[in-house]
Amino acid sequence: MEPPDATFTLAYLVFAFCFVFTPNEFRSAGVTVQNLFSSWLGSEEVGFVQYQVRRTSVTLLVHSALPLGYYAGMCIAAPEKNLAYFTLASAGWQAFLALSLCLQLLSWGLILYWSRRQWSNHPISRALQAHATPQRAGWGVVATSINTEFRRIDKFATGAPGARVIVTDTWLLKVTTYHVHVAQQTDTHLTVTDSRQHHMSPDSATPTQILTLRVASINPAVKPFDIRLMSTEYSELREKLHAPIRRATNVVIHQTISELFLDTFKAQAQLNQPYLLPSEMEVEACIGCMQVPAGTKLIRHCCEEGSDSDSECRQCFCRPMWCLSCLGRWFASRQDQERPETWLASCVPCPTCRSKFCILDVCLVG
Structure with a gap:
């Protein structure tokens, strides 16, 4: 004993x-x-x-x-x-x-x-002071800007509490146990420096790829720092960032099946016949993300493309309400996740009126 x-x-x-x-x-x-x-x-x-x-x-x-x-x-x-x-x-x-x-x-x-x-002597305060300008005199004004943008629901946030990555409209933040690294988007450029494949993940039954990105600023007072995130979050990070992201030649980013399908979905929509918006119709924001204008209209074209006349597709009479990305994610979410080879040929209900459509019926608003 x-x-x-x-x-x-x-x-x-x-x-x-x-x-x-x-x-x-x-x-x-x-x-x-x-x-x-x-x-x-x-x-x-x-x-x-x-x-x-x-x-x-x-x-x-x-x-x-x-x-x-x-x-x-x-x-x-x-x-x-x-x-x-x-x-x-x-x-x-x-x-x-x-x-x-x-x-x-x-x-x-x-x-x-x-x-x-x-x-004002705290390391976080000093990190904010490095971004003080004549328009933002003092770290307190910088703090107010970060506080305001952090409260917005459209920020990107990921990671455990000891290594969180937060991206707002203006700022890129890395929250660690004892410090907060701060970089202004307009002053930074990011480089994907490393990727590691983890075959066991506590949050997922599938292999996970962890990306390491180097954040460097043209501001000499801001020291470079690294952020880490899963490859499945990479696309969302790119959408939120205004700064360019470079990739080292030896780094390969593995996209998920849904992301790969979304790329194919967008490419096919570009090939489909566009929808000419009537002059009296106004385009509103996408009801899925509320971030970009609704840019798609569902028009039954699959029969015209030589498909089976007994297709399940039906004419949708909804006005343009969804952007291409949201509609593609909806299409992918309605699929059998165990049979990705059937996704391109399948039909799903319209997210608004439930009329079934296929990928050939997705038209971009012209």
């Missing part, structure tokens, strides 16, 4: 590792800094930058207190070591306690330094 102090040491090491790196099980149980101190941290949606300043500060204090927590636990797990009485403890444990106390005091001193002049 293992002695109590060895058992406690092993258990505490596992707890400390999981508390710092926070696996899904700990997040589900609420054993995170964000959850334990949620009442003091406030809402991330209300003030993203201020929330991150408080979160990183509290995280530093809590993580630096882990050695002290281990010493306090050993006082209970191994009473024969007399750790509760500093003068009776061995020289090794006295040194460990002294180092633990120094680490905690240094953390408090660093937090006090960061908090001077309304947290």
